[in-house]
Amino acid sequence: MRLSHLIAISYIALAEGFLSKISQQIPSGGLTDFALHGTATTTNINTCDVAIFGGGFGGLYSALSLSREAQKKGKKLDIAIVDPSTQFVFLPLLYDLTVGTATSAEVCPTYKDILKGTGVRHIQASLDCFTSDDFQSATLFLCNHNNEISNNSTKLELSFRSSILAVGSSPESTLASVPGATENVQPFYTQKDAKETSRILEDLEDQAIGSMPKTSPPKIAIVGGGYGGVELAACIKRRIPESKVRLLTRGPPMKGTRAEQLVDKALLKLGVEVELSSVQEITKGEEGNDIFVKRKLVNAGDDDNDEENDKISKEPWSVVFWTAGAGPSSPVSGDMDGLLKSDSGRLAVESTLRCISNNQQSSASSSFPKRNSVWALGDCAEILVNKEYAGVVVPATPKTAQAAMQQADIVAQNVLAELTVNSEAASKEFQYQDLGTMLSLGGPNAAVMAPIEESPLAPVFKPLLDTARLGFGFADEAFVNLSKSPLVATLGLSPVVDSIETLGLSLGGYGLGVDSDTSPGTLSGTLTGAARRALYAVRMPTNKQRATAAASAAISTAAALAKEAAQNLEKQQQ
Template identity: 30%
Template sequence: MTTFSSLLLILSYICNLPHLANAFFPPIPSIGSPILTKGGAVAYHRQTTLLRQSSSDSESSNTKQPHIVILGGGFGGINTALTLPTLPWSDKCIQPKITLIDKSERFVFLPLLYELCVEDASIDEVAPTFKSLLRDGKLPTFPGLSNLSGLIGASSANDDTDEISFIRAKVEGIDVNNQQVVVSHQSSNNVETIQYDALVIATGAEISLDGVPGASELALPFYTVEQCLELKRRLALLDSYLEKRARNGDETPVNIVVIGGGYSGVELALNLVDRLGNRDDNVHVTLVHRGKQVLQCATEHNRNTGIDRLKSAGVNVITSTSIVEVTPLDKDQGNRCLVKLQCLNNSTENGITSLDTSLLLWTAGATPTSSQNKGIRNSILSRDIMGRILTSPTLNVPEYPTVFAVGDCSRPKKEPYPGTAQVAIQMATVAAWNIYATLVNNNAKSGESLKLLPFTYLSLGEMITLGRNDATISTLGGIELSGAGASWLRRLIYAVRMPTDRQRLSAAVDGTTRKLARGALEAGQRKSKPVDWK
């Protein structure tokens, strides 16, 4: 397979991911067969075969409209919601009512939070409102295919998403025996009980600071759009402080400490260095990681590239070290604190050091059941030690077959899947089909039933931002790329992976415009020379 064909294959998979198992792609030159995502669209032929087998004995549909409730609007939740209306409900079961519940009003495209933080992306690109996404969500069309719904006989009426409603509320508990969800509305503080016929739990994970004294009061997690905007505010204050320092000749060190050496920690540290520039040699960025090596789960290419960029950017990397305590230092500088570190290779007092920190950022310790997600834990569903819901390979709970879990809060096998967007998106495709099959089977009057599909994850590779104009990519097919070209490709791929067509177009235009404008500005700065008026 040529590099070009491999790249087309990756883009085809990525284009397919946000949609249902009914989507497929025409043959790619040198491959010669339709491209189907293994996580969901591989079900296409099996799905259509089942529909053909059951079409001859189709029964009249149940008059009761089923209600599907989705908890959490991350990658798993929003893609499940947008996929469900595209299924051929009229064959065996009428179109369901779909309710998406999330405590925030915005969907967050987490991989682009770094761009939002350094003002390289707009909030509408990175965090569109759920209402806008559900309004814009439509069944996609592709060249040569008049409508994908024709592939499976779905009605063109599915082009709108009127059957999907959004409720901004916090989950207080789940009663699986009575098929009810209890939520509290943030606007009115009213508590409501919502009945469901099928439930999808897609509440993701959040960073927990409860295990380190002082961390919840003094550290800023980096996981939500609100936290990202708060970091932007603090960086603006830091800009003013650095300008004042420069005027006064102050050379006191300013330390920014990032906790966690995984993908998020490395990406955040390098984007901060890029954002701050080289205007003050006394500003230092330190990355603290509990493991022996940063980017431990990354591919070899991405890990080596990331480590190389950390070194060249001057980031101080401390590994095999845990955080013991965080204490405040100066009330006049509200963010300033002392971070006490313990070297894991030296448990004595000699292994304890402290960092005077002006800004403490936290990317480690994401868990599905943090203190902010207590209501999700308020159920009798079986979980692992990290709080992930134990499911069957078909993503539903064995004891409660109409309850599904996708994304970071789901564990369908012994070894958990990576907590990444592509896992959640692929799970959403399979979960949507299995919800459809479950409800159809429950309404079926004959012995014929649709099969539920087991989830199989296909890793498409990984992309890491290393700054405003730098990234590293390793993909399925062996493509490895880093530098400015990788940064452009990463932004393009993420634009394609947005949940709706309008959001894809907006992200592609916004990202391209910003990169072109920055490139022109940097080129102008390189060409400009000071004028000697003498």
């Protein structure tokens, strides 16, 4: 066993033990218990006050907010989250989990742990369909221990006063539109995807560093140039530097965002290739090992690229990851009889996030006397703004965890008002507030972007990040100059300096190739990576999970860096 693996195993064992102690000692959520072991006081498992379908950011945070606000008002609500999994997944850290800089305890806590003492119960099942015209009952399919529905799955009829649809999105419909994609790519959207991706990367890493019979370096294609594609590409290239990693994207990565210039330089520094192309078909080679991606280059002004397109389509790949595009998950992806859907296939909702019925007629003066009691948020919903519902959509709310968490508070307040005050109570309208964005750039490095210019917070955060970037940039330059000084060698610090440079560590982005005077409204580097993990820890759903995340961020990142440093040392000694 290699030294790098021994170091990694030691750190992981330390992390698991430490995090286990934290989990046992820290209270869950700060809510007074009025339920035992996460199960609300109820006389019938087939009924509840509020059924929440989907346990992602939108669903879980709606449940916790609703429970918290109900308790403040002295109300007891029976709230049920219906989700086929036993674990919540903090999706922004899925990349970190895949490459080993985050632990399962941090990224995938169980609903049992999260919901303890909140008055919210978890039903491990999937929504099949609503079964009444008033949308107050539904059929569920109970899931087995593998979080799956089988042909003989038990059905459960659930009745409720109000429901929230937060089933999220999945890539199935997008993959189905590209011949061969469903069978031959590895999607990257769920915890299951992350586990399979991690297994694939372990095999490719062994191949790259020579523990398996010597072959050519692994070739990895990633379809999609948005946040998901960029973060996955950076993390994979950082973990397996010998590999060839290429982003296949229709436009420049992160096009139109503050991060576009920064990401371009960071990917170049990491050695990630970027190809502007559209994927047409994905096939497997005759021997079943290589994967071929038929694609068409996106070159404005070129009328005939057939020869070049044919050439690149014959290039073999070890694996193809898919992060490009997703549609609403089941059952929203199918027929939602009685509920209006937008052109994108998502549920059409009012600005209050209440679902719009197919037969709902309204005008500017309408009081909506027959509104349904169904609400929707997150990736499966889209807001329609005009009172005639002619298909005019609000400027798209980002399909991000940040947006879903903001929507969760609005939905919780509106549902609580309807159930505890009266059905005609004034509802709060959702307005997305851009708080800025963060993304991983591999290992301990990350980037933070200020809100868009139209945001009222932009005048505050943009100059703050610009000032920090310039200051840290000067510090990085000072370090570079100091590292060249003869004093470093005299004091025996050369190995330390070499390790810092090899690991790409920096305050202001120097290690990522990012200049201090470019990319306004952004900040990148190792310190930014630490800030990203700290901010995500704060946004965890419970106090217990926040403490676990904070400890995990420190320990697992240290373990990953130690492993990487050991691997670099081994290479130097070969």
